[in-house]
Amino acid sequence: MTKNQTIDDQKRAAAEAALEYVKPGMRLGLGTGSTAEHFVRVLAPRVKAGLKLTTVATSERTAALARELGITVADLDTVRHLDLTVDGADEVGPGLALIKGGGGALLREKIVAAASDRMVVIADEAKVVDTLGRFPLPVEVVPFAHVVTMERIAEAAARCGCGQNLMRLRGGEAHPFKTDSGNYIADCSADAIPDPERLARMLEAIPGVVDHGLFLSMAIAALIGTPGGVRVIEPPRH
Numbered sequence: 424m425t426k427n428q429t430i431d432d433q434k435r436a437a438a439e440a441a442l443e444y445v446k447p448g449m450r451l452g453l454g455t456g457s458t459a460e461h462f463v464r465v466l467a468p469r470v471k472a473g474l475k476l477t478t479v480a481t482s483e484r485t486a487a488l489a490r491e492l493g494i495t496v497a498d499l500d501t502v503r504h505l506d507l508t509v510d511g512a513d514e515v516g517p518g519l520a521l522i523k524g525g526g527g528a529l530l531r532e533k534i535v536a537a538a539s540d541r542m543v544v545i546a547d548e549a550k551v552v553d554t555l556g557r558f559p560l561p562v563e564v565v566p567f568a569h570v571v572t573m574e575r576i577a578e579a580a581a582r583c584g585c586g587q588n589l590m591r592l593r594g595g596e597a598h599p600f601k602t603d604s605g606n607y608i609a610d611c612s613a614d615a616i617p618d619p620e621r622l623a624r625m626l627e628a629i630p631g632v633v634d635h636g637l638f639l640s641m642a643i644a645a646l647i648g649t650p651g652g653v654r655v656i657e658p659p660r661h
């Protein structure tokens with residue numbers, strides 16, 4: 424291990440490595456979270472030096488940081504299509520299956536990633552797992568009847584063979600966390616998600632679920648900061 428290297432150093436190294444994917448003239452999606460913030464911070468000097476980009480942000484927080492650093496942020500409805508999105512993740516599992524939404528931005532993150540030709544994930548080594556689910560799966564739900572919706576989510580997790588299905592409303596009932604789109608986040612402690620595709624399908628069928636933090640078959644590469652340098656994970660080619 425490089426002396427004194429911290430998790431934050433690993434995040435920054437992954438963010439720096441992502442600059443390799445950024446080309447002049449690109450339409451670029453900017454992720455949310457501390458690793459994505461590193462990316463915005465390392466990108467800003469390039470933009471200041473003349474790199475021409477059109478960017479779209481996945482959260483109000485990221486948009487504010489980008490603008491503060493001199494990066495112009497456009498609206499996805501204006502740009503329509505992106506070349507690349509660089510974003511963090513809470514877990515990176517086999518086949519680049521991801522859990523995202525720890526920062527509460529999963530809905531916009533998924534909309535932006537889906538509008539991008541390519542999504543590159545940046546993360547520290549602790550995010551890489553053999554089975555998704557140790558990190559509670561964030562599910563964005565509409566406020567109306569969210570308790571009922573959370574019960575349906577727990578049932579879906581149980582039917583999908585998850586290790587457990589404990590639900591928690593982020594922020595608690597008295598002060599629920601609100602997403603940029605005005606919804607709530609239900610965090611599902613599943614412990615292990617043996618079949619993410621099945622759980623994703625079941626969650627998408629529940630009325631009241633806006634979206635979930637399973638990002639499957641979306642990323643083309645993960646750049647993982649490790650004590651020995653940045654490791655690139657790519658999904659197997661078929």
Ligand code: 5RP
Nearest residue numbers: 456457458511524525526528
């Ligand atoms: C926000 C996200 C983040 O990408 C995820 O939570 C990782 O965050 P960090 O880079 O701070 O570890 O999905 O909704």
